[in-house]
Amino acid sequence: MLGAVTTRDEAAELDAADPLAPWRERFVTPDGLVYLDGNSLGMAPRAAIERLAAVASTEWAEGLIRSWDHWLDLPSRVGDRLAPIIGAPPGSVVVHDSTTVNLYQLVHAALALAAERGRPAGIAVSGADFPTDRYVVAGIARATGAAVRADLADLDGVGVVVRSLVDYRTAELADLARETARARAAGAVVVWDLSHAAGAIEVDAEAAGVELAVGCTYKFLHGGPGAPAWSYVAAELADRLDQPLWGWFAQRVQFAMAERYDPYPDVRRLLLGTPGILALAAADVGVGHVADAGMAAIAAKGRALTDLALALCAELGLQSPTPTDAARRGAHVAIRVDHADAVHAELIRRGVVTDVRRPDLIRIGCAALTTRFVDVYDGLRAVAEVARR
Amino acid sequence: MLGAVTTRDEAAELDAADPLAPWRERFVTPDGLVYLDGNSLGMAPRAAIERLAAVASTEWAEGLIRSWDHWLDLPSRVGDRLAPIIGAPPGSVVVHDSTTVNLYQLVHAALALAAERGRPAGIAVSGADFPTDRYVVAGIARATGAAVRADLADLDGVGVVVRSLVDYRTAELADLARETARARAAGAVVVWDLSHAAGAIEVDAEAAGVELAVGCTYKFLHGGPGAPAWSYVAAELADRLDQPLWGWFAQRVQFAMAERYDPYPDVRRLLLGTPGILALAAADVGVGHVADAGMAAIAAKGRALTDLALALCAELGLQSPTPTDAARRGAHVAIRVDHADAVHAELIRRGVVTDVRRPDLIRIGCAALTTRFVDVYDGLRAVAEVARR
Numbered sequence: 001m002l003g004a005v006t007t008r009d010e011a012a013e014l015d016a017a018d019p020l021a022p023w024r025e026r027f028v029t030p031d032g033l034v035y036l037d038g039n040s041l042g043m044a045p046r047a048a049i050e051r052l053a054a055v056a057s058t059e060w061a062e063g064l065i066r067s068w069d070h071w072l073d074l075p076s077r078v079g080d081r082l083a084p085i086i087g088a089p090p091g092s093v094v095v096h097d098s099t100t101v102n103l104y105q106l107v108h109a110a111l112a113l114a115a116e117r118g119r120p121a122g123i124a125v126s127g128a129d130f131p132t133d134r135y136v137v138a139g140i141a142r143a144t145g146a147a148v149r150a151d152l153a154d155l156d157g158v159g160v161v162v163r164s165l166v167d168y169r170t171a172e173l174a175d176l177a178r179e180t181a182r183a184r185a186a187g188a189v190v191v192w193d194l195s196h197a198a199g200a201i202e203v204d205a206e207a208a209g210v211e212l213a214v215g216c217t218y219k220f221l222h223g224g225p226g227a228p229a230w231s232y233v234a235a236e237l238a239d240r241l242d243q244p245l246w247g248w249f250a251q252r253v254q255f256a257m258a259e260r261y262d263p264y265p266d267v268r269r270l271l272l273g274t275p276g277i278l279a280l281a282a283a284d285v286g287v288g289h290v291a292d293a294g295m296a297a298i299a300a301k302g303r304a305l306t307d308l309a310l311a312l313c314a315e316l317g318l319q320s321p322t323p324t325d326a327a328r329r330g331a332h333v334a335i336r337v338d339h340a341d342a343v344h345a346e347l348i349r350r351g352v353v354t355d356v357r358r359p360d361l362i363r364i365g366c367a368a369l370t371t372r373f374v375d376v377y378d379g380l381r382a383v384a385e386v387a388r389r
Numbered sequence: 390m391l392g393a394v395t396t397r398d399e400a401a402e403l404d405a406a407d408p409l410a411p412w413r414e415r416f417v418t419p420d421g422l423v424y425l426d427g428n429s430l431g432m433a434p435r436a437a438i439e440r441l442a443a444v445a446s447t448e449w450a451e452g453l454i455r456s457w458d459h460w461l462d463l464p465s466r467v468g469d470r471l472a473p474i475i476g477a478p479p480g481s482v483v484v485h486d487s488t489t490v491n492l493y494q495l496v497h498a499a500l501a502l503a504a505e506r507g508r509p510a511g512i513a514v515s516g517a518d519f520p521t522d523r524y525v526v527a528g529i530a531r532a533t534g535a536a537v538r539a540d541l542a543d544l545d546g547v548g549v550v551v552r553s554l555v556d557y558r559t560a561e562l563a564d565l566a567r568e569t570a571r572a573r574a575a576g577a578v579v580v581w582d583l584s585h586a587a588g589a590i591e592v593d594a595e596a597a598g599v600e601l602a603v604g605c606t607y608k609f610l611h612g613g614p615g616a617p618a619w620s621y622v623a624a625e626l627a628d629r630l631d632q633p634l635w636g637w638f639a640q641r642v643q644f645a646m647a648e649r650y651d652p653y654p655d656v657r658r659l660l661l662g663t664p665g666i667l668a669l670a671a672a673d674v675g676v677g678h679v680a681d682a683g684m685a686a687i688a689a690k691g692r693a694l695t696d697l698a699l700a701l702c703a704e705l706g707l708q709s710p711t712p713t714d715a716a717r718r719g720a721h722v723a724i725r726v727d728h729a730d731a732v733h734a735e736l737i738r739r740g741v742v743t744d745v746r747r748p749d750l751i752r753i754g755c756a757a758l759t760t761r762f763v764d765v766y767d768g769l770r771a772v773a774e775v776a777r778r
Contacts, residue, residue: 098662139635273487
């Protein structure tokens, strides 16, 4: 935890000393806006806007169908750019579809793995997890008859655990390696949702023994609104991953249009329909920026920004459920307020963009490539002022 | 069928008399290119390129998270633009995800409907249908134990039929109303794949009694590479559609983040994860152009272009499996050639873009808003010349 910073000048000094500060110039930063919602939608890289224009006006409009020659492997190429961000080896990540769809595939694949290991079909997912994860599990449970439990502490009767690494409300971080090992020891397979973690904190999926993971690219990876998600599969499982959603882009010899479905013996077997090229091209830029800046520097700045936010909360009398230990949280800070919707709306009127999680949380996102220490300072003072009224 | 057109001037006269000719100016048309592959990837509307730039640089980069206020219902708004193109009422179409994913949802929903009607779980899909459709069915069959049959003539033991309205190879058209009624009479539910039909021919889904349909937007709807697909559900079924892929964008009161999944009582219950806004915005323009030009005029020109193509085939000694009766085909023409891959590659070298479907077909796509009669004339002469070598 930083010492208490009570002046805006002190926050400005932290910005002046910030090695990542120059990255902000690569993004569009609207004048006068204090943007603290990069945990919901990351700011737009200037190069992503340029890339989109080039893909639309050159690759699509001029190249037309001929451009598929270099579009076909885009899900894998962007996946390889993303892999080091989560500590994954090349060839283990594909960028495609949405967190919902990818999670659906991987929960099914995990159930198949669990069955292979002689485990029951029970699925554990926290009742506090993001709705995406809970609804996907509920739909699968209803269709397959798998039992669902909301308690992650006891894995008796559980074959599959679905779990977010970073709690979307409080930012509390689970222990990736320990929880993966605990499930493994109990015979269960964890499907990790890294949506609030990828690009925010250091993740070493391979070292932690992670078998299956998904995440989005539109938050800390600056991929764009509704940008495609990604799937990670550990190398030793990828050739036999078994799930029921079979797409023609997973087909090993795709254009033979063969009768029999015969998917790639690697993570590409999760690919589905024709990939959305415009969105992938934009996401490639955001993911590339994060990879180039490096997760060590990004995570360090995330800790410093959230340290500042929590120090200001203490100073300003704001109550936060976010862990004070920087090693135990992601890159956002939650603040409990009364009338959260009204506070959120008034903050927007004042040019301070946070987000609200009902009933009583305002979230402050600290995206290392775009959020300044002065933004956190100005934002927190505004939250305190508005919440007090 | 037109009388034989033997000169380029006669083709040019058809262009001069074409009421849709001015639409071509709204698209980027690369100099000197004869583009006959709009059935795979439609040409780019100039306004789509402008819209993408505006969405990226204004709505995303400046509006940031605040833009979700007007993005949230984009899948429905684009769906309502698309609805008249397939003869569907407002509120019955959503644009989202991919043909693969949407088909997966609707085949499951159809199995549930079939069960409700006391039908067996058998699924019929032609062995000649597009791989997307066959692989989705195969995956579901393997997961659910449903039997698959490749014969659509006999529906004994069949609860669900998956069928493309336009054959992707030959362009042969099924009879939408008759085949829907035949299946209905046998107690089966048809999931129509209208990918090669929407924007190419007149479709009246409601009048034909269609219950469930999907299609893509990147072919005749000019939506962009890998543009999102759409789902159609007949009004009387939409409130109780039951399928296992549950997404948080289907949730009626989405931001309550409630424990229980409680989807919309309409076609929006098929929505899944966060929609891809960039791609939706581009697709909106292409879909809008087709809706504005009107399907009666588009279908009429499609018949005239394919008539010309088939007349030229006859004149030039090219063999086509495409029906000569314009009422029985979509808006492309297939030509059988030896060494199809080599012919296709040489055509591209000559600036004539068609596509190849192995082993022996070259396809000529006739997209009414962008394909000229002289393109068909030049393209067919080039095919004949190259195929003869």
